[in-house]
Amino acid sequence: MRAIGKRVIAFGLVNVPVKIYSATEDHDISLHQVHDKDGGRIRYQRRCEIDGDIVPYEHILKAYDAGDRTVVLTDEDMKSLPEERSNEIEVVEFVPDDQVDPIMFERSYFLEPDSKSAKAYVLLRKTLEETNRTAIVKFALRQKTRLGALRVRDGVLMLQGLLWADEVRTADFPSLSADVRITEKELEMSSKLVASYESDFSPExxxxxxxxxxxxxxxxxxxxxxxxxxxxxxxxxxxxxxxxxxxxxxxxxxxxxxxxxxxxxxxxxxxxxxxxxxxxxxxxxxxxxxxxxxxxxxxxxxxxxxxxxxxxxxxxxxxxxxxxxxx
Incomplete structure (x- = not known):
């Protein structure tokens, strides 16, 4: 694996330098598009709608559509954001492990000690294990301020991005509000069916x-x-x-x-x-x-x-x- 960046976990006066690695990868076979008539490769081009020129990446800026006006954000504008420059994984609180709903999990990252002494890293890992706590953190990655959960998996600290609260929808289905009667016999038979499928989860x-x-x-x-x-x-x-x-x-x-x-x-x-x-x-x-x-x-x-x-x-x-x- 190759590290995608370096950060410092900061809680109180304790700093833990770490390297970040992507914990997952896509196994899908990559396909591209071709013309059905002759097999010619179909390529997408970044073409300007005003002058029709094909624009290289170094001349492309970000912009926000405000309706009747457009706000253009330069590279300097983006770099001026404080979160953009931060290399800290800031611990804001420690919560019980079972209070973090899995629906909020995004991409996962492994964290490796990035110092001659791994003592601070091991101390944080053991503290999380002993207290059954998950650290809720804020960090910057790929031009975004993110919320994250810091926990332990197989003896390694893992950082998992979390969705913000307003990014999780509320499931409000009228069909579930109706009074549905379930008999004891139906519940018993359903439980037996579940028992027949019981197993320990092995993704392999x-x-x-x-x-x-x-x-x-x-x-x-x-x-x-x-x-x-x-x-x-x-x-x-x-x-x-x-x-x-x-x-x-x-x-x-x-x-x-x-x-x-x-x-x-x-x-x-x-x-x-x-x-x-x-x-x-x-x-x-x-x-x-x-x-x-x-x-x-x-x-x-x-x-x-x-x-x-x-x-x-x-x-x-x-x-x-x-x-x-x-x-």
């Missing part, structure tokens, strides 16, 4: 079947050669000419010539990778996914064992040419 038992099947579908299409050569089709994107690609017909012609000459890089590189991938769901790629093409059976099979996000990434990394993700 569950898999994202959609992503697994999507990966099987992509591998099958690579195996059967139903793919474009990315570099030949879209070209290498240079710093000075972003969004500029090869002439599409020329790119397609070069791809066809490469395949005819025996350099079928797409299918060749896919075969080794596809053979190493199996599905824990035990499902082969559906006939709808591959239509009448029979090669899906070559690239799909049973994926043995649990397919964790990190395991799948290691498998993809072992491929000689990983699939490029959307920019």
């Amino acid at each position: 038992k569950f898999e994202d079947d959609y992503q697994a099947q999507l990966e099987q579908l992509i591998d099958a299409k690579l195996e059967q050669g139903d793919a474009l050569d990315t570099e030949a089709t879209f070209g290498e994107e240079s710093e000075g000419a972003k969004g500029e690609v090869l002439d599409l017909m020329e790119a397609l012609r070069r791809s066809v010539e490469r395949n005819r000459s025996g350099g079928k890089t797409s299918s060749g590189k896919a075969s080794g990778k596809t053979a190493s991938r199996t599905s824990s769901s035990g499902k082969s790629t559906s006939s709808k996914s591959t239509s009448s093409k029979s090669t899906s059976s070559k690239s799909t099979g049973s994926r043995g064992g649990s397919r964790s996000g990190s395991g799948a990434k290691r498998e993809r990394a072992s491929s000689s040419k990983p699939r490029k993700k959307a920019g």
